Amino acid sequence: MRRPTAGAALALTTALVLTGTSVPASAATGPFDAFADQELTWGACAFPAQEGTVPAECALVTVPRDWAAPGNGRTLQVSISRVAASGEKLGSMLLNPGGPGGQGTSLPGAIAALQPQLHERYALIGMDPRGTGQEGGFDPETCEVPLDRISQRTDLDARDRSAESIAEHQKTPRAIAEACQSEALAPFITTWQTAHDMELIRLLLGEPKLDYLGYSYGTWLGAKYASLFPASTGKMVLDSSVDFQGRLQAAFEAWPPINQRLFEDTFLPWVTRQFPDDVGATPEEAAANWERGRAWFAANGVSPDDYDSAFVGLGSPFAWTLAALVLAIGVAGANGETPPLTESDLAPQLDTVSRERFGVPLSALTPQAAAKALADDPADYALVPTTRFAVACNDQPTRSAAWYKRLSDQQGPQFPLFGWQYGIGETCGFWSDAPRQQLPQLPAQVTGRILVVQSEFDPQTGYEQARSAVRAAPGVSLISVDDAPFHGQYALDGNPCVDGMVNVFLLHNSRPGSVTCPGIPLPGETEVFPVAGPVRTPAAARTATSAEVAPLPELRAALQEMISEANGPS
Template sequence: MPPSRLFRSTAAAAAAATAALALLLSGCSSGTTEPGGSGPASPGRSTEAGSGRPASDGAPLAPLPTAVPAALRPYYDQKLSWHDCGVAGFQCATMKAPLDYAHPSAATDLKLAVARKKATGPGQRLGSLLVNPGGPGGSAIDYLQQYAPQPAAVRARYDMVAMDPRGVARSAPVECLTDRQMDRFTQTDTTPDDSAEVGKLATAYRDFAKGCEEHSGKILPHVSTIEAARDMDILRAVLGDRKLTYVGASYGTFLGATYAGLFPSRSGRLVLDGAMDPSLDSRTINLDQTAGFNTAFTAFAADCVKKPDCPLGHKNPQDAGRQLSALFAKLDAHPVETGQDRKLTESLATTGVIAAMYDQGAWPLLRQSLAQAENGNGRGLLALSDSYYERDPSGHYANQMYANAAVNCLDLPPSFTGPDQVRAALPAFRKASPVFGANFAWSALNCAYWPVKATGTVHRIEAKGADPIVVVGTTRDPATPYTWAKGLAAQLSSATLLTYVGDGHTAYGRGSDCIDTAINTFLLEGTPPAKNTRCT
């Protein structure tokens, strides 16, 4: 089942799709572990039309005092011990951070993993550039070592740095289920047809939450985005930088904007690509994502029906959507073989389709996989689903999905508190997307059973006094709809909105010379793009 509010960078998603293609062509159907992370979001109305809902009228995020509290000074004064990572050119270290910022204690300190690749020139070193690929739950270190898109000119002038956020990958990772339990969880029906299936779905969410509490109860109350942003300020200090330079994608934009709100005087050149809007509540976020993925599917379908190999017919996107819904219904009744001990269920097929929506480069693979499924072979869609869930060929899951739920359920109150609220909201979700709406409505029930009460609230981020910030939005972005980029840019007092007119999730490093030149110039010279710049 796709978890709600999963936001991954395109680089990670595209890499996952490429891995799925390689596996498909080799006759294997397992996924691969990929960095980054954000996953299926939901489809619905056009992202450019706007959601028609007001932004939060609450107080903006308040900055923290500029002086470092005495209790935190040992963390800011620590020295990192760098060593070779085993990956060419990269060094690794471990940074200490307090588990609880309100009650720091060496006895409960977290050990956070950090990696860097030092600037080699030519040109004067500009400092450190921290990157985060999103998620929440994506490994920033994996992303840096394998997929970070920054070009040679930027890498030459900056030490490229990544830190796995608390609860993620190498940094005190949240753990919840065994791999076999996770296999069963991903196959749970998220379009229940009767009260018995609703009960099974609720039980799956309860069991997931219970597993997280049993295995990671100590850290669960302390994986919020605000705490992760405070960790970033410690890292900035121990790296010796007066201000933070940062490129964040997807959820990484929320992390970066939160940093700017908490530490505006230490906020340097920030790039927030595929932006999230902190002024929205969780239900609105899920509805907007539903709209975003519907927009992405419509673009895919419009392209597909023109292709001779399109398995969804050759009429129009609406008819293609009906054919895809019919395939899902068929799989709900009769899952198909995949060549291994897991059959392709409706839930896994839906996740596979959504995984391919992040980048149009995956569309040919999706056409092939849908055609296979129509003919009783679920291998291709299962490979896409596995890549999305970060399930490797041995059947082991990375911790991204566990960290994703832990952060999301702590950052905002749940979208729904029980099945009756989901039932009442189904018409709105189905209107947003006839194909995916019900799936995403029921998937948004996950935080209802979370063992830790949310500590975050809906708020605006103004970051008054911060240096210029570049917010990047893609007009047909499925996971972080364009309206969110406009919303965040309007809140941040020093932001400039840079628009990519096109498909896919995020824009930097995806082939637009206009986007890349604007961002590289900003990182190297500090000059943001002109107001209202639009790129293709």
């Protein structure tokens, strides 16, 4: 049978979009031929619907294990979800929460509820990427790490630079790398493979173009999809961006400086404004008390590394509240007291965090109870998520363990919060497998369809990463969010400037140039306290409202915490 020409295939695809029918295999080409004729069977989703979300339906898609050899008979299944457009449909938008390894099938229902204008015009599509299992259903791929291969120490402190301490720290990342590389599926869990899964999903949905919203690692995935399939790429919003024109691993290597900056310049000033009687009245006092809390927790069975980690990756209000609680508890323990946090205006949020993280209400949270809950359990490392490490270490050539040790030596004195710890804990330093495919950079033909959104003090994808990507991809626009510290802005932070600009782009095809939005007040506050940082262009006006007045605040907070957690430190 003669294949249709490119023009005929496009016409066929467009016709099928209008009828809602899947694209048959004859409309696909190359590796997609054998998979594009499958029928999507939509039904109930395996995950429980969260209160306030729009109901979704789910389906399973069969994909080849290896898109480089799609005809070898070995296949996988990935789960997708759909929330249909409530009005006249513009297209289908795939959503990704990042990770690598975040499950995304519950995302459309939440985004649809938070952004009803978007829901009206787009079918929102979620995806549990290969290796992540099915949200609420079958389990994700995991690496089985022998417990006798990892450190059994519960007093690890990366500030200890002895040879014994360094070797002890490196046991766990070495064991994880060896275990994950021994998994048969690990070589096929990569961004290159997942981007091909996305292209198949586009074909099965019958869409001529795939629109996209991705957070954090999802910005890398979206940019690489656009690089591999530029003709299939629609509008893209890349929120909290890595440098998608550079190295993915560079985003992780930047964690020490960007977390030190957030801790010193925004978190400590905020926590002293909120809890001056518990942590200190000035950032300098709070920093000194933070050290006292560190020593107290260490004396009560909490690894100094684990204590430090409680203040790393503070990408959501939940994480800030938890860190404030840990700091206040540590200071109280050092003083032989219990902090009167129940009197704070943030007591309801503190109580929620206490119940979720420590298992007791705030009124019953003693320093000793907090220390017991924070103490490390080595058994947690028996199973680790394959996708997180396979993608991060498979996508591009990795640095050596020796290189990361030198990075730790360099970053530690400058960025002690996480600089000592990061380099000697990097799993990719022990990864020996070379990448199987090369990931291209964005071609000029797609840059005019891409909008990047980035907060100034994001501790998980630094502002400099997004700025570097935009500078290396002429034509991409950047919305900078001044004085904003959280990870994930659009639909999550309640910022009307950000949401308005993104919606105008997606709904009315009017993309802004590179502009600056004002941030919104931090938890418990009604005004923005400006901080000098990498955003050089001031916001046009400081009229952004507080996130508390945005609709569905509980759903918004839960979604932002989910995305922050999915993209947290390994």
